Amino acid sequence: MSSVPDVVITGLGATTPLGGDVASTWRAALAGESGARTLPNDWAETYGIAVSFAAQLKVPAADVLPRPETKRMDPSAQYAIIAAREAWAHAGNPEVAPERLGAVVSSGIGGIWTTLDAWDTMREKGARRVLPMTVPMLMPNSPAAYVELEFGARAGAHALVSACASGAEAIGYACEMIRTGRADVVVAGGTEAAIHPMPLAAFAASRTLSTRNDDPAGASRPYDVQRDGFVLGEGAGIVILESADHAEARGATVLARLVGVGLSSDGYHITSPEPSGRGQVSAMRAALADAGLSTADIVHVNAHATSTVVGDLIEARGVREVLGADADRVALSATKSMTGHLLGGAGALETIFTVLALMDRSAPPTINVSEPDPELVLDLVRDVPRALPDGQIAAINNSFGFGGHNVALVVASA
């Protein structure tokens, strides 16, 4: 009676640099396409930014949402709403009591376009021209709030902020909402819309971005010896989490099961991952323990791997440490090679990729790896998808963020 509910995934939604929905995004990912392009503006020249490219949405939000919605929501909330509507429909428009429905949607940066636009307006035209919707649009819980309003969720709306781990942490928290009995269904994920000249300049200033301006599509190259930083991306990923009993009762199709959530923090540095990978290892081990699985059950890892010189290898060594000899059979994919880095959206989009890999028995490729780093001690899926085994299988999705936030999720086949 008092047993902890199992949590399943019954819907997926996304808008990404690879496509305006999950199907087109996944198709492009399996085909090894890059979403990175030279920016269609002169920011780099005008402001002297060292980086002139990014991975912008394939389908602009303004092409999808009606005009009043685009005026009332920061782009970060717009992307979340687009993905949430797709996920909700994909889950079969679940019938659920409002008191049993939750919304957990994170952004790493928040409504930065709204913040900076409002400041520009104020400096040019004075305080009286600042629009009254500015605060509800810029607040970092705005995407969670709009998703909550969209579906009338009353079990709780939350926005956990942990930089590039935010989207995964949102899904982890949503899982706990169901396990602790607070909700039967939770709309969960992450979003980001920070391709604005200021954050681009700021990331470039921290020397974390690739400066491969002459080859945007080849710039994100996790584990390649020539990698020189991440590619700024944008977009959103949303999943519908549901208690297994609730999904069964309404006859929903179970896409996969969310079986393990592992969290830790480095306690080390504001941006650099702890060099030994101790924190990341601890998150992965916690997720496996939470799932009640052994390392032999893991066939695939969707790595955080952003294409930075230091970060990629720390994670790879950590995966090896956690999985031991079982790591030899694990297909490692670094999908940011194609999508760029969606920051707060990354962990959610990569959870979706992990679910799809288990469903289709196909680990997505890592592109742009011309020469793997000799220190990489894992089996990287390069250029073309890799078939995953039949039967019950499971995978780990890692997400790490500035601040030393580590989140590992374990997803198992339905």
Place this chain on the structure above:
Amino acid sequence: MAYTEQEILAGLVEIVSEETGLPADSVLPEKSFTDDLDIDSLSMMTIVTLAEEKFDVRIPDDEVKNLATVGDAVSFIVGAQG
């Protein structure tokens, strides 16, 4: 240079239509912002802010509550022009 009443009505209809998503031909002078057009206080203040900029007038906060209909707002803006 003052705007004509017709220009102000047309401009205000455009602002209200953009803000609410209502078709422009449904935003008529006799329509009530709250009862007919379902505009909440935050949207009303957005409309006021945009109208002030468009017509270069000042609509004091105390005055906004007196602007019940689209026509009331047009009349106020006509009178407030310098």
